Amino acid sequence: MRAGPVRQRLLPLGIRGLRGRFILVFVLVAVLGASVAAWAGARQASGALTESSQQQHADALVAQVTAVAPTVEYPPSQDALDQLRAAVGTNSMARYQEVQSASGIFIADDGLLTSELRAAVGGDTAPGHTVTQRVMVADTPWLVIGAPVMITAPDGSRTPSGVEVYSAQDLSAVESDISALTRAAIGTSALVLPVAVLLALLASRTVLAPVRRLRTTARRLADGDLDARTQPRGVDELAQLTHTVNEMAESLQGSMVAMARMQEDAKRFAADVSHELRTPLSTLTAAVEILHDALKHQNAQSDDEAAAQESARMALIETRRLVHLVEDIMEIARFDAGTAPMRWESTDILTLTRDCVRARGWTQDVAIAAPDGADLVVQADRRRLDVVLANLVGNARSHGAPPVHITFAATTSGVRVTVTDSGPGIPEDVLPRIFTRFYKADAARTRSSGSGLGMAIAWENTRLHGGELTAANASGGGAQFTVWLPRAGGNQESEDR
């Protein structure tokens, strides 16, 4: 089993091939685009949010420190530091060298104040500037802001006093805002998906409609409707393709019509020729028979007379062959013209086979194996079936070897007749051509008495029954022909009278 159909079955209906790929790509691009946009938006918004909350806290800290700083003496005592810390608010800390005053979170967690932050605040990299750092404490994000307290000299110059003030802000609220933004972005992306699918379906319909029309046309062409055409729309590649397909159909139709006409003419010619041959052949048959009979009963006195006798005999034999040939060609011509009439009757195949063999005096060479009580009645044209069986058995006797075995098998849908001879069988390269007209299996036997049409006629007659005739070699070595006949015949009314 190929992988193709399986995969196609697994895919939901309508998501295959060009259309499927189109929709897939469209949806991917749409969702990806929307997601990226939403994501970027969310990132930007959350960045701005963080930024502004940091700025806000830093500004507040600086303002408070600036308000309180002038009242603090230097070096500050513990009290002064406490005062400073209290001014900053909860979750804050003020320190000067080894003296410090802390509240809230700074007491609870000393990991809050990192050495980098301290270095940055105490250092002179950014004198008088606030430094911020985000720190996670027990799964809670904190923003720690540190600022050095500056001393302003009378001349306006500012120097660090060595006092540092820190304040911590719980960032949970901001974080949850950011999460909400992210969720919104994801939601947007998710919302885009069905919309994108819907749009893709719509788009694929419009884009692929011409392709579908083209496919319908191609299918009709393939099914033999050579008048099928597609109206091209627009000027795009699909319209050009449509044009090309139409031109192809046009030329195809032209050549098909020409070929059909030629074939028709050839068939009619064969029929006409054989028809016209019948009248002179009638005369010839009668005349040659008279000649032959007249000469046969004379005692040949001279070489001339002996030659005349011989010639008359040959003329008789060849005339009879010619008669058979013409009959067979006319039969074939009727198949070709579709004018071979069928007389449907309920027919018992076993009886018909026995009659066929008996009527031709072949009973000695043929073994008919009758199955017990199998129902072998089918709808058939007895005359045609008799021709089929006679051909097969006659062939088995002359080209194979007797005894010829005929067996039967019955199913609910039909009956199978198998004719097997005891000869050497049919060469493998001959088998496919055994039913070809005028094909002689044995090159050495080209002068056989047959017309070379017997097998073709048998095959056509079987086909007229809606059945099948096949050739093979039996495991025992003989040639084996199998006729399968459907019970009902070719959906015909029986005209059993």
Add this chain to the structure above:
Amino acid sequence: MTSVLLIEDDPLVRRSLELALGRYGYAIRTSATGEEGLAALAQEPPDLVVLDLMLPGIDGFEVCRRLRVDSQAPVIMLTARGDDLDVVGGLEAGADDYVIKPVQPAVLDARIRAVLRRAVSDPDGVRAHRGLRIDTESLTVTLGGTPIPLTPTELRLLLTLSRSPGRVFSRQQLLEEVWEHGYLGDSRLVDNGIMRLRGKIEGDPSRPEFIQTVRGFGYRFGPV
């Protein structure tokens, strides 16, 4: 000597058949057209007519229909092989048998002899069935006292069937017995013969009293 009337339009075929049949010991008269043939037939009734179906003027079918009106002479028609419509049409028009063109004189001779032998039977007295009286001695058939004219084929068919009332005859058996045809497939000869016979002896051929159809097998003589 058996007299045969040959109606055939092609002069060479006509002449060669005349010569050939002459050699088989028949007294031959020939006609080139159907009209001529019917005239010759009225002048001196032959024992048998050999009739080409393809004739100029009135064709073989029509000739056959016309001569059947008051002649019981057997008719063998010459037909194109297996042009079934030809064959069936000819048989329906009242022909007894057919020979395929191109005609082989030996075959034609055999058919002529078979057709003429048909009326002959082994006399075993009178068979009577419900008003149908078959006298095998005088070879006459009467229905309710009225004589029924039968062709040799019809008579032989009736004699064969009525010899064993109730027995089913297959078409093949009837072909061999009545027409002496060796091969199968000419069951339409049988079917048409039965049809014509029914037309003459049955009051309502679609509901036969004497000859029953046994579907798929053949025919038997006797009540349903």
